Amino acid sequence: MNKNSTLKLWTLLFTFFFSIGCQSNNTNNNEIIPPVDTIKPILSSGIINVSTISETNVLLEWVAATDDQSTVLHYLTYYSYTNNINSVTEIEQNGIPVGEFESDITSKSISISLERTYYYNVIVKDSAGNKASYNMSADQWTTFKDSIRLEVANNEEFYTPQRQQLAVMGWEDGVHISRDGLHLYCTYIPLDFLSINLADPPLMPEDFIPYKRGPTFGMDLETNPLGDYEWIHSDILYANRGSTSEPFEKWTLSNMVRAFYSEGAPFALFDGSGIEIMAFTSNDTADPYKQDIRIIKDTEYNPTGVGSSISDNVNTDAFH
Numbered sequence: 169m170n171k172n173s174t175l176k177l178w179t180l181l182f183t184f185f186f187s188i189g190c191q192s193n194n195t196n197n198n199e200i201i202p203p204v205d206t207i208k209p210i211l212s213s214g215i216i217n218v219s220t221i222s223e224t225n226v227l228l229e230w231v232a233a234t235d236d237q238s239t240v241l242h243y244l245t246y247y248s249y250t251n252n253i254n255s256v257t258e259i260e261q262n263g264i265p266v267g268e269f270e271s272d273i274t275s276k277s278i279s280i281s282l283e284r285t286y287y288y289n290v291i292v293k294d295s296a297g298n299k300a301s302y303n304m305s306a307d308q309w310t311t312f313k314d315s316i317r318l319e320v321a322n323n324e325e326f327y328t329p330q331r332q333q334l335a336v337m338g339w340e341d342g343v344h345i346s347r348d349g350l351h352l353y354c355t356y357i358p359l360d361f362l363s364i365n366l367a368d369p370p371l372m373p374e375d376f377i378p379y380k381r382g383p384t385f386g387m388d389l390e391t392n393p394l395g396d397y398e399w400i401h402s403d404i405l406y407a408n409r410g411s412t413s414e415p416f417e418k419w420t421l422s423n424m425v426r427a428f429y430s431e432g433a434p435f436a437l438f439d440g441s442g443i444e445i446m447a448f449t450s451n452d453t454a455d456p457y458k459q460d461i462r463i464i465k466d467t468e469y470n471p472t473g474v475g476s477s478i479s480d481n482v483n484t485d486a487f488h
Contacts, residue, residue, distance in 0.1 A: 205296035209233040209241055216288055216305035221277060223380040228288055229275045230302055238294035242269040245276040245290050251314065253289045256301045263289065282358070283383045285310050285337055309360035309381055313337065334407055334416045338382025342433045349412040351469045355432030356405045356419070358382045358389070376400050385421040392428045401430040404448060406470045423472040424464065426452070442468045448475070 246263030339361035392399030464475035
């Protein structure tokens with residue numbers, strides 16, 4: 169057998185065995201292989217409802233998602249102190265998970281602190297690991313605090329109002345600032361006071377507890393003249409800064425605070441070295457503890473003292 173004949177024989181043998189191998193592989197390829205699942209779970213509603221259980225617990229509830237292949241879906245709740253968990257990527261990057269993924273749940277209780285702002289979201293994933301997120305949510309009070317803005321009637325004279333960094337989650341009202349812009353006062357109640365006022369039917373005192381919000385700044389919410397187990401009242405907060413280019417950094421409880429009598433509606437006239445006259449309201453008269461107007465004279469910028477009630481012809485029943 170010459171060289172050409174030998175080459176032709178090896179070529180025929182190679183072609184034969186290669187053809188058999190290809191037929192064998194083609195047989196395996198005819199087996200049914202399920203398609204790869206790349207479709208994320210579908211949300212019929214992305215809404216997360218947030219309700220208050222107690223002063224330190226909220227309940228998140230949502231509608232279950234569906235999936236084209238998985239019969240069991242897995243959910244993980246997250247929270248953040250900032251509005252930054254609006255997508256799966258943001259949630260996994262910025263959110264704080266509450267436990268681990270759980271199968272087929274539609275609610276979750278979360279422990280909270282009264283002094284923080286919370287935002288919530290939920291990730292749902294199928295058996296293949298495809299993920300979808302719900303719509304970021306917050307409790308009603310957080311939503312109010314985030315979304316409500318003052319409208320300026322004269323935009324040529326005033327700047328656009330900006331939320332100050334000292335703002336907390338309690339009720340800050342009756343804000344008064346000195347003419348030089350260095351001293352700030354407000355009436356403060358450590359509650360979601362708006363929801364309480366909107367409640368129908370009206371809330372009883374024992375119903376206030378789930379609506380506690382924000383720090384107390386050392387307020388005494390237990391001592392009271394009626395012997396109740398809890399006594400919600402207001403106090404005056406004070407903040408100062410070195411110049412108008414600096415921010416007001418934090419509130420402190422004013423030095424005029426008393427254990428359990430409400431103090432609010434602060435209005436001060438200044439004399440250059442302190443307060444010449446501080447007008448405010450207080451309920452330190454006898455039962456039924458209605459508000460009276462009181463005056464403190466010649467005190468520091470952070471006022472001290474209890475003041476004295478103004479004349480009865482001003483503190484009328486109509487005012488009460």
